[in-house]
Amino acid sequence: MRIPKSLFLTLVMLATAGLLDSGYLAWKHYSNTSVICRIIEGCDRVLASVYATIGGIPTAFFGFIYYGFLLYLLAAYLIYKNPAFLKSFAAISAVGFLASLWFLYLQIFVIQAFCFYCLISAATATAIFVLSLVFLFNLKLWKTK
Numbered sequence: 001m002r003i004p005k006s007l008f009l010t011l012v013m014l015a016t017a018g019l020l021d022s023g024y025l026a027w028k029h030y031s032n033t034s035v036i037c038r039i040i041e042g043c044d045r046v047l048a049s050v051y052a053t054i055g056g057i058p059t060a061f062f063g064f065i066y067y068g069f070l071l072y073l074l075a076a077y078l079i080y081k082n083p084a085f086l087k088s089f090a091a092i093s094a095v096g097f098l099a100s101l102w103f104l105y106l107q108i109f110v111i112q113a114f115c116f117y118c119l120i121s122a123a124t125a126t127a128i129f130v131l132s133l134v135f136l137f138n139l140k141l142w143k144t145k
Helices: 005-030 043-047 059-080 083-111 116-144
Strands: none
Touching: 005 043, 005 059, 005 116, 043 083, 043 116, 059 083, 059 116, 083 116
């Protein structure tokens, strides 16, 4: 099983963007400083809500771990060429996508405010998930030929 180079690089770039985005939010949480949010108002409201932490740990930190693990899986595939790493990547991308849907629901219907950085993470996780599905679907097509 091989992944097209352009798709691989796109996944690396998306996971890196997610890592930087969530890392920024986690850093701001732990440094107890406000985020710079000029595009959409409401970042502080979202990040100060009860949904912004789980057991005192910022959800952004969990996002940081998630994106870091995705990068680890991509690096492991690159090194070992074991398709299990790509299958794990695709499965774990579903977790990030579902979490993003949940947090988007909370922003729209519960908090009624939006965080620009949270929306970036949601878009990133969604793109990773969709591209993973495209890859897996094409993989099944390639095997039947």
